[in-house]
Structure formats: structure tokens, C-alpha cells
Amino acid sequence: MYKRILVPLEHTPYDEAILDHVRKLAHHCKASIVLIHVADGFAARNVRQLNLRESEEIREDREYLEHICDRLEEDGLEAECVLAGGNPGGEIVDAAVREGCDLIAMSTHGHRFLQDLLYGSVANEVRHTSRIPVLLVRGERRLPGPSATIRGAEAGETGARPTPSGDGG
Numbered sequence: 180m181y182k183r184i185l186v187p188l189e190h191t192p193y194d195e196a197i198l199d200h201v202r203k204l205a206h207h208c209k210a211s212i213v214l215i216h217v218a219d220g221f222a223a224r225n226v227r228q229l230n231l232r233e234s235e236e237i238r239e240d241r242e243y244l245e246h247i248c249d250r251l252e253e254d255g256l257e258a259e260c261v262l263a264g265g266n267p268g269g270e271i272v273d274a275a276v277r278e279g280c281d282l283i284a285m286s287t288h289g290h291r292f293l294q295d296l297l298y299g300s301v302a303n304e305v306r307h308t309s310r311i312p313v314l315l316v317r318g319e320r321r322l323p324g325p326s327a328t329i330r331g332a333e334a335g336e337t338g339a340r341p342t343p344s345g346d347g348g
Contacts, residue, residue: 180210181204181205181208181210182211183211183212183213183278183279183280184204184205184210184211184212184213184280184282185213185274185280185284186212186213186214186215186283187217187305188214188215189216190216193286193319194247194286196318197285197286197316197318200314202254205256206254211257211258212259213259213260213278214244214248214251214260214261215244215263215270215274216243216260216261217263217264217265217267218236218237218262218263218264219265219266219267237262240262241262261274268304268305268308269304269308271301271305271309272305272309272311275309276311280311282312282313283309283312284313284316285301285305285315285316286316286318287300287302287315287318288317288318
């Protein structure tokens, strides 16, 4: 069925919903997983053009992706990670093509019409522009804290930043 699944992560508690689902799907299909995080702040969008050093936020994002990748591999899955910068929707669609993925699986926030108009929706942009099938799993807003899904048995580590109220998606 699916051979290579692109999974955009936000480095927020919403990631748990899609990781739980994709882990099962990848085992069932014997698919590999490509994790992507798109940093979209000023430094991330301009790091190459302005010859900037990697920011602390980008370093934390890279460590987070690598940690999730390691956890998936420990669970017997083939996984790799990509850190991108720029417009999240466009970068996700481009990465799916570039990485040879046949499914994009991402979590959504469950915004309603007004919030999507005000904040935009990365999931909406991806589903409207991608030629690759998109699986959307609604995440639940959770308080940051230890997560068996993301952090394994490492009690006390959060690995997730709080989600701002207008984060789109």
C-alpha cells in the first residue's frame, strides 16, 4: 500500500496524535517514515542568504527530530529526518515529492472557520496543493509534559514546546 510516509512535525504536543497513528500504519504497510519540521521564523527563512549561524531554536528542532527518529527506529521502523526552513505548506509538499513519498500524514488542530481565516492552516494548504494523498489526524491540545509516545520511558522530559494560540494547522 504505502512505501514511504512523510510526517510533518511541529515540535508541539500535537505531534503525538500523528506519531501514534503513523507508527501503526508504517508497521502494517512496512513503510519507511520521513519526519520533517519546517522552521518558519526569520532566522530559519534567511539562514543561507544572510550566512547566519544555526539558531538555538533550529538546533532544538534538529535534536527533537533526531530523537523521534531514534525512537521510531528502536520500534523497528526505518526512519529519517529533514529540517527545512520557509513556508511550511510549500516545504512539506516539495519535500514529499523530493523524498519520493507516497503519503503525507499530518496532525491538525481542529480549528474552526474563523481561526483558519485569521491564522491560516498548513494542513489546508497541503491538502489543496499536494498531488500526493494526505492523511489528516486531529490532534488534541495537551499540556506539555512527559509523553510515552515521544520520550519513551524518560520520566520528566517534555521535548515539546507549548503551542501558541494562533499557530495555524
